[in-house]
Structure formats: structure tokens, C-alpha cells
Amino acid sequence: MNWVAIRMLTGDRVKFYGLVFGIAFSTLLISQQLTLFVNLIFRGGVAVEEVATADVWVMDPATRTSDVIYPMPITALDRVRGVPGVDFASPMLRSNATIRTTEGDLEGVTVIGVDDSALIGLPRRMAEGTPDRLMDPDAVFIDDTGARKLFGDAGEAIGTQLELNDRRALVKGIVDSIPTFTAQVTLYTRYSNALAYVPGTRNRLSFVLVRGDGSLDAEALAARITAQTGLKARTSKQFAQDGVDFIVETTGIPINFGITVALGVIVGVAIVGLTLSLFLRDNIKQFGALKAIGVTNRKITAMVTTQSLLVTFIGFGLGLAMATLFIGLGAENSDAFKGFYTLWEIPLITLGLVLAIVGLTSRFAMRSVLNTEPASVFR
Amino acid sequence: MSAAAVEVRGVSRDFTVGDSSIRVLHDITVAIQSGELTYLVGESGSGKTTLISIIAGILYPSAGSVRVFDTPIYDLPDNGLVDFRLANIGFIFQQYNLLPTLTAAENAAIPLIAAGMARGEAVDEAHAMLDRLNIAGQADKFPRQLSGGQQQRVAIARALVHRPRLIVCDEPTAALDAKSGRRVMDLLREVALAADRAVIIVTHDNRIFDLADRILAMEDGRITHDGRDPAVLHQQEPA
Numbered sequence: 060m061n062w063v064a065i066r067m068l069t070g071d072r073v074k075f076y077g078l079v080f081g082i083a084f085s086t087l088l089i090s091q092q093l094t095l096f097v098n099l100i101f102r103g104g105v106a107v108e109e110v111a112t113a114d115v116w117v118m119d120p121a122t123r124t125s126d127v128i129y130p131m132p133i134t135a136l137d138r139v140r141g142v143p144g145v146d147f148a149s150p151m152l153r154s155n156a157t158i159r160t161t162e163g164d165l166e167g168v169t170v171i172g173v174d175d176s177a178l179i180g181l182p183r184r185m186a187e188g189t190p191d192r193l194m195d196p197d198a199v200f201i202d203d204t205g206a207r208k209l210f211g212d213a214g215e216a217i218g219t220q221l222e223l224n225d226r227r228a229l230v231k232g233i234v235d236s237i238p239t240f241t242a243q244v245t246l247y248t249r250y251s252n253a254l255a256y257v258p259g260t261r262n263r264l265s266f267v268l269v270r271g272d273g274s275l276d277a278e279a280l281a282a283r284i285t286a287q288t289g290l291k292a293r294t295s296k297q298f299a300q301d302g303v304d305f306i307v308e309t310t311g312i313p314i315n316f317g318i319t320v321a322l323g324v325i326v327g328v329a330i331v332g333l334t335l336s337l338f339l340r341d342n343i344k345q346f347g348a349l350k351a352i353g354v355t356n357r358k359i360t361a362m363v364t365t366q367s368l369l370v371t372f373i374g375f376g377l378g379l380a381m382a383t384l385f386i387g388l389g390a391e392n393s394d395a396f397k398g399f400y401t402l403w404e405i406p407l408i409t410l411g412l413v414l415a416i417v418g419l420t421s422r423f424a425m426r427s428v429l430n431t432e433p434a435s436v437f438r
Numbered sequence: 439m440s441a442a443a444v445e446v447r448g449v450s451r452d453f454t455v456g457d458s459s460i461r462v463l464h465d466i467t468v469a470i471q472s473g474e475l476t477y478l479v480g481e482s483g484s485g486k487t488t489l490i491s492i493i494a495g496i497l498y499p500s501a502g503s504v505r506v507f508d509t510p511i512y513d514l515p516d517n518g519l520v521d522f523r524l525a526n527i528g529f530i531f532q533q534y535n536l537l538p539t540l541t542a543a544e545n546a547a548i549p550l551i552a553a554g555m556a557r558g559e560a561v562d563e564a565h566a567m568l569d570r571l572n573i574a575g576q577a578d579k580f581p582r583q584l585s586g587g588q589q590q591r592v593a594i595a596r597a598l599v600h601r602p603r604l605i606v607c608d609e610p611t612a613a614l615d616a617k618s619g620r621r622v623m624d625l626l627r628e629v630a631l632a633a634d635r636a637v638i639i640v641t642h643d644n645r646i647f648d649l650a651d652r653i654l655a656m657e658d659g660r661i662t663h664d665g666r667d668p669a670v671l672h673q674q675e676p677a
Binding site for chain 1: 487490496520525527529531549553608640
């Protein structure tokens, strides 16, 4: 009878398309919003993830994330270097500053000072230029998103002179990196230059980036550093997660996105529930006739379930394709979505929600069919 | 006379309306023979639809018993009764109740598909039945493309395709003109009636009374006439 059920459904095109649209729209809304939410909060950890060379990040115990920093004295670097199991330890400075462009505009930037000699702390990919150009006098690298923001065409950024804390900075390369949560323009320079570019305070060292010698795993090494130095040490994975957790805990983003996802579910329940109810009510006489002829309630339930599953998978497929296309096109063409992708968990979560929507609505809508007396066809 | 196809003994049926209970059938006892075309006639509200629903196994009686081909149908479990209907009873509804999105042949094949026959085989059987009813040429059309008479024939094909032994019809000619109505009745007699099969028709339509083998007239939930009395036939008026 499933074939009959499918023919009943697809033959009523208006309601069939209505159901597919309702589910597709809900899927689009839920999966797109979940994807945006997850990718956005992941940006809280992106500054850490971009640095491939560090196993452990060491910081003052008051520091919470890569953006919420309490600087340490430079002596902390030597204390970390003295911990057994540390292969190398490099200083990193992260601070905010204001630049003046050649047009005279002011722009807030994040300045990152990386190790003077090994350049540890640079993101892993360069969009323009090579890392060694950072050795040039007054050299800075700019992130590609920031370059487009400041100069329109990123290519024009190379060779441009900026003014940072009354000092000259020359753009010598463009880093290919994913913007951080704050999406501020980021400038990379050597640690010694960075000390001059940002206004001075007594303590300047933001982080010590550590690579282990292989004798310990990262977590054990971090624990040893904490035990021996009194500083906070987090593995790269932990520290990236700290950044994500900070955004979740301190911003209203999860609530806002949660509301939109809930709206997607409500809209889905409303459209799908209404259309499915109308479809079943329009066919109530036919279902009554089938019951009189000798189709059991179990088979009727199987028929309605088949109809629900058919529209679910078509609608879900369409909605997911639209959401993936939206995210894919956005990631390729807009800096706001750079690096965004659809995590494999999101389609599963969305499918679960959509199945819940359809299951709930079809269960309610089916009651009228199951309660129909076969004798009603003679009235 | 053939063996009784349907035996109704002491059947009553009450309906609850608000706080009160209304008895619409009063202690009905009647036997319907195989090989007969039996009409159940009466004014609206006389109880004929309730009685045929009980005979067809789709409405439980408040009291009494019903045997269809020797099976006490209301002693069967719920699913057993549904299966019994599927195997033994064919239904023809006043409004046809064809599925609008299935072709005539597919509609006619539904009882076979419901019984588990493969779709292709069931549709082939339905084609053969439509051929017997002289509408093989309309087999691939949808109900909306058919006239009322043609839809009624499809409904008849659906009622007969699985070779049930009891056919129940609810006002099969009500929506048809006189000529089409008689043609449908001739077809029913020709195709549906057999020595081992009974046909019961609920009707108001006195234009076709002369085609009955037996008429049961009902009034106020009781059978008031059983036979083929012309006087009764002419007393019945269309609703």
C-alpha cells in the first residue's frame, strides 16, 4: 500500500510541494543558522589554531583567551625554557593599536609580535610574499581579510606604508588566515618591532609558545610547566576551546542563534503540520473507504509514515543543498564567511529536528484518520 | 433456495447523542440468501444504512449477532474482522470514493494490493475486470476524466476484483440518470451475482425496484416488509 500512499501524496501537487517547501525551508533555516553559529564561535579559537608550531600556550593565570590577556614579565620566557621536556619556547605579543593609513584614516588593529629569529607564531599560510620578508626593517604582514578591508584589492597592500604609534610600518606580505571573532585587522611583525608599535607597559609578554621535545604529550607538558612555573599552560586544543567557551559564556550569540533555530522548528511545525493535516483531512473519505474495504489501521499508519518520510527526505535534501550552497558561496565570495564550512554533525542534528517536526505533526494529523469510522463512508 | 449468506439475529443498535441514547435498530432478525439481489429500502432515518454497515462488518451492533458465510464476524478480533472484510466483502459507495490520483485500473486494483498481491499483477487483474464491465478503454484515465457512470463502474470493478462473496452497495444509482442507473444495475446482476454470492443494495431509487429478487423495507429501525410486493415498491419515493 506504500505505493498507493506515494501516489496519493504526489498526485496532490499543491500540498506535496507545500510539504516539501515547508521541510526544505525549515532545514535551510536550521542548518544554515547552526552552521553560522558554530563557525562564528569557532572563530574564538582561530587565532590559536592558526599557529601550527605550538604544542602548548603559556600565559599569566589571569589570561582567559587569545584576546583577553594579562601580560607577563619577559622573565617568564626563561622560566618556561627551563622546564624539562620543552624543546623550544618563543615569545608572543598580542596587543591592540591604531594605525593611520596613507589616506589618513584611523583603524583599530591587532598587533602580533612573533619570535624574532624563528618567526614562530606566524599563521601557517602566506597569501602574498614569503615569511623571511618579515626580517626586513619595519616589516609587517597583514591578514588577507584586513588587507581587503583597508585597501580594497589585497594586492595593493604590499609595499604600503602605515603609521603605528608614530612609527613606520611597511606591509611586506599578506597572510592567508581566517578572521578572528572580532574580525579586526591583524598585523604580524617581529617581537622586537611589536614592542615599539604598541604603547608600552611594564610587562609586555602575552604568551610563550612551547614545543615539546617528544618526551611528554602536550597535556603532561602543560601540567609540568604549570607546576614548575606557576603560569597557566594550556595545550593548543584546550586554549582554542577556551576561546570558544568564552564567546558562548559571555555573549548573547547562542541565545540569538538558538531563537532562530527554534523559529525554524516552529515554522516547520506550522507549515508541515497544517499542510499535512489538510492533506489527510482532504483524503479522509478515501482513507475511510480503504478502512471499510479492509485496510488495517496499521497499514494506514504505514501509508502516512511513508508519505511523511518521502516529503521529509526530499525536503531535507533540498534544504540541506540550499544551506550548503549558501555557506559554500559565502565562504568563497565574502570575508564575513571566510573559512565557514558545514560540519558533518549539523546535517545529522537538522535531520533529527526535521524528523521530530514531521513525526510530531504526522502523529497529530494521523489521529483524525485513525479515528475515522469505516462506517462513515456510508453516511 | 441457496444457503444463507448473511444471518442477522436479534440485532439492535443504539447511538448516544449527548446524554441520551437513541435506538436506531430494534431486534432485527433476517437471513439473506446467496444468489439473490436483495434491496434494503426505506425512508431516510429508517435504519437501512446502519443495518448494512453492521452486515458489512464496519459497525458493531449494540446487541445480537451477525454471521456472514457462517462466520460470526463480531466474534473475530479487530484485525481478523478487517481481514475478513478484505477477503469476503466488496463495497460500492454512493460517492464512489475513488482515489483521485490513481487511474481507474489502479483504483480497481486496491483490494488486491491491500491483500498483498504484487502491483503489476493486481493492475492486470483490474484491467480484466474493467474489461468485463466494458470500460477497458478508460483504464488509464483518472477519476476526474470519467463520467459519473464510468466512475461507478470503476467502483464496481474495485468491489468485485478480489471476488468477494458478499457485495454491499450504498445507493449505487443515486448519482446517475435513469438510463445509466438501470445499466449499472444490469451490470451488477450480470457480473456480481452468482450462486455462491449475495448482493445487498441500499437504495431509495424506485426506478430500479423491479430489478430486485427480494426487497426488505425498513421503517423506524424495523423491517416492515420482506418480499417483492408491488405495493411496497410503489410506496417508496426517492429522497
